[in-house]
Amino acid sequence: MKALDKRLFRTILGAKAQYGAVIIIICIGLATLISISNTAESMATSLDEYYRQYQFADMFAEFTDVPVSTIDDLGQQREIESVEARIVTDVRADVGRELNPTLRLVSISSDQQINGLYVQAGRIPSVSGERGIALLNAFAQANDLTVGDKIDLIIRGESFPVTVTALVDSPEYIYAIKDIKSMLPDNLNFGIGFINLPLLQEVMAMPGQANNAVFSLRPGVDEEAIRDKIKEDFKSRGLKSIVTREDQVSHALIDMEIEQMKRMSRAVPTMFLGIAALVIYMLISRLVQADRTSIGILKATGYSNWEVMGHYLKLALLLGLVGAISGIAAGYLLAGFYTRLMLDYFHLPLLEVNLYYGFIFLGLLFTLLFCGLTGILAARGVLGIAPAEAMRPQALPPGRKSLLEKWAPQLWAQVTFSWKLVLRGIWRNWRRFALAAVGVALTYAIMLFGVYAFSLWDVIIDQQFGQIETYDYAVSFIKPVSFKAVTDMRSDARIPIIEPFLELPFQVVRGWREQTVLARALPRATVLYRFEDQEGNIVSLPAEGILLSQGLAKSIGVDRGDMVELSSYATGGQSHLVPVKAVVTQYLGSGMYMSLNQMERLTRQKDTFSGVVLSSAADIKATFQNMANIESIYSSADLVNTFSEYMGLIIASAGFMILLGGLLGFAILYNTTSVSIAEREREFSSLRVLGFTQKEIFQLVTRENAIALVAGLIMGAPLGKTMVVLMINAVAGSTGEMFYFPTAISPGAYLITAGLVTGFMVLTLAAVRQKVRRLNFLEALSSRLT
Structure with missing residues (x-):
């Protein structure tokens, strides 16, 4: 091994804690890149293969x-390769629990070519009169059902016993939710059951009829043109909605998740590698200054400028290489964890953990590029060191008065000697102080996002289910009912407040933008819905016009006062221009709201309601669940409980962000403080001679870091707020109108974050305290310079 290489390893071992902190920063950046990128790519690849093998539909009607x-x-249309008629309907199912879950029945055919089923156990039910059903695997597991068990389907108030013949997964229900408002899977209370079309036609009293269709299109055709043609052909023939694969709920949500992971895999590694580059620059610059005499001797003994510069460049590259290798190994392990975590939400039977070498190559390339350029910039000072000059001590920089001395001499005179030393040290080494303050600011920003994320879902749940939707239960009917039936429900169950609604799909058109939306018509004087605009003002349902959720309004490019074109099968295909009266806040899903009178004017449907919302302290599920015309019953408490089940993931994510910020801050502050102590060794030794104790010298270091802490907290608050806004906007860009995340941050979140950052600062000072104790003051004072 060459002499310079031996010296390189001795340098690293002499300050292994400082260099280890840099390696940790690089490791975190690369681990994030490898783990999240591999998980996202594995999901995307598995999804495409799953769709291909099981013929996922291109269009749904x-x-x-x-x-x-x-x-x-x-x-028969040449652009359509195949089409399959289906029945899709929601019923109650008696699975042996006190409360009956909702089961979405989807018909299948013996020669099914579209949306094939992945059989986990058992066999697909035959068509020979067998009353069999294939259940979605997640629903079966949540309800302790297996092949051979019997369940009762409650249809029109009657029980139809069926036998579970298979547990399956479906490309159509990778993310199985009842509708877009549910947002999170509730496998205990909602599932999918697959039944042969003839049997389902029989039990639903729909001989020769269907209410749903899936299409497989020929490659290269214009999907939008085909969709528009079908819409036109069925304009007045009962078409409720038609969407392409891109807008199908399950696909849209999993695609959204993959896109979010890809964005995160680019942003986080870039930030950490950039910070690592700053720390490496500081360390190597300081090392070049400290090695000035050694560099002169090396040049005098025949080493060239480039050989000496390469020595320090190797240090930067070695740190990058060790950090990258550690990060790649940790990233691969984390990729398996993330992949298994995704399987809790997305039922992808073909999903496997794959290691994509392209990401490893990119990670190594960018790490070595960051570290290499940083090493060159930091070590270029080597070129200006001449052997003869290096034998003499470096001239001290000229003394300068601090700003406080210049502008407020009387105030400066009141400052104690110890504080003067601290302030002059900061003024003399402002770049190092600035790096420490920036490190605190970045730590604060990352931790603030974690604290914000920790409390975010509590805010959303409280606002969505406590302020906007104030009802306790929502009941949907199989067939629309009159107002008399609503009043009968109220008297039979002694319900204090009950409000009917009518829900119908509409095509919302604004210019070239078009979207299918489920509109809900409510009584104008509703007390179970409370609407607010984006300024927080209470909004009432207008007599004429509609209210749009902010996500939907943004998606179709409208604002308050704009006109939109509404059409539906219920209007006979006729279009109506309607004004947008207000854009209202809705955190989960998207919505369009109007008064019942406005719905009546659009559809000519009077005294017709598809469901009710009600307020009741009693548990009304048991009362209504077996009624003939009840399609589904869900409560706000059920939705809150469903969200609570996923709080563990949210807490883990928030905790990870806080830990990430803490490690980052520790690494930066530990290095800046260690460099400060090393550079001021002679200064501290002189202070010892003047009578300062080790404790008083450590107080100087503590005070300097305390000022950096205060400066960092001041910068970190707006930086953290900006990070929250940017991250939320990035998420909103991939989630469309499905989620709305408020960016308001409570004062408590700022205070908690400040406390956490201060805690990590205390840990850093505890770690560097030993460096002050281990300073060899006698050796420093006996150097040739004295």
Whole structure:
């Protein structure tokens, strides 16, 4: 091994804690890149393969009851490769629990080519009159059901016993939720069951009829043009909605998750590698200054400028290489953890942990590039050191008065000697102080995002289910009912407050933008819904016009006062221009709201309601769950409980962000403080001669860090707020109108974050205290310079 290489390893071992902190920063950056990128790529690849093998549909249509032959005729169009008519309906299911969950029945055919089922256990039910059902695997596991068990489907108030013949997964229900408002899977209370089409037609009393269709299109065709043509052909023939794969709920949500992971895998590593580069620059610059005499001797004995400079460049590259290798190994382990975590939410049976070498190559390339350029910039001071000059001590920089001395001499005179030493040290080494303050600011910003994320879901749940939707239960009917039926429900169950609603799908068009939206019509004087605009003002349901959630309004590019075009099967395909009266806050899902009178004017449907919302302290599920016309019952408490089940993931994510920020701050502050102590060794030794104790010298270091802490906290608050806004905007860009995250941060969150940052500062000072104790003051004072 060359002499310079031996010296390189001795240098690292002599300050292993400082260099180890740099390696940790690089390791975190690379681990994030490898783990999240591999998970996202594994999910995307597995998703594409799953779709390909099991023929996931390209288009989905929902109808009122239409003949199967009418849907089959659509397959004659040359752009459509195949079409399958289906029945899709929600019913209650008696699975042996006190409360009956909702089961979405989806018909299947014997020669099914689209949306094939991945069989986990058992067999697909046959068509020979067998009353069999294939259950979605997640629902079966949550309800302790297995192949051979019997369950009762409650349809029109009657029980239809069926036998579980298979546990399956479906590409259509990778993320199985009842509707976009549910947002999170509730496998205990909602599932999917697959039944043969003839049997489902029999039990639903729909002979020869269907209410749903899935399409497989030929490669290269214009999906939008085909969708528009089908919409036009079925304009007045019962078409409720038609969406492409891109807008199908399950696919949209998993695609959103993959996109979010890709964004995070780019942002976090870049930030950490940039910070590591700053710390490496500081360490190597200081090392070059400390090695000035050694560099002169090396040059005098025949080493060239480039050989000596390469010595310090190797140090930067070695730190980068060790950090990268550690990060790659940790990233691969974390990729398995993240992949298994995703399987708790997304039912992807083909998902496997794969290591993509392209990400390893990119990680190594960028790490070595960051560290190499930093090493060159930091070591370029070597070029200006001449051997003869290096034999003499470096001239001290000229003394300068601090700003306080210049502008407020009387105030300066009141400052104690110890504080003068601290302030002059900061003024003399302002770059190092600035790096420490920036480190505190970055630590604060990252931790603030973690604290914000920790409290975010509590805020959303409280606002969505405590302020906006104040009802206790929502009941949906299989067939619309009159107001008399609503009043009968109220009197039978002694419900204090009950409000009917009518829910219908509408096409919302604004210019070239178009979207299918489920509109909910409510009584104008509703007390179970409370709408607020984005300024926090209370908004009432207008007599004419509509209210749009902020996510939906942004998606279709409208604001208050704009006109939109509404059309629906319920309007006979006729379009109506309607004003947007207000854009209202809605945290979960998207929504369009109007008065019942406005809905009546659009659809000519009077005294017709598809459901009710009600306020009741009693548990009304047991009362209504077996009624003939009840499709589903869900309570706000159920939704809150579902969100609570996923709080563990939210807490873990928030905790990870806080720990990440803490490690980052510790690494930066530990290095800046260690460099400060090393550079001021002779100064501290002189102070010992003057009578300062080790404790008093450590107080100087503590005070300097305390000022950096205060400066960092002041900078960190707006930086953290900016980071929260940017991250939320990035998430909003990939989630569309599905989520709305408030960016307001409570004063308590700022205070908690400040406390956490201060705690990590205390840990840093505890770690460097030993460096002050181990200073060899006699050796420093006996150097040739004295």
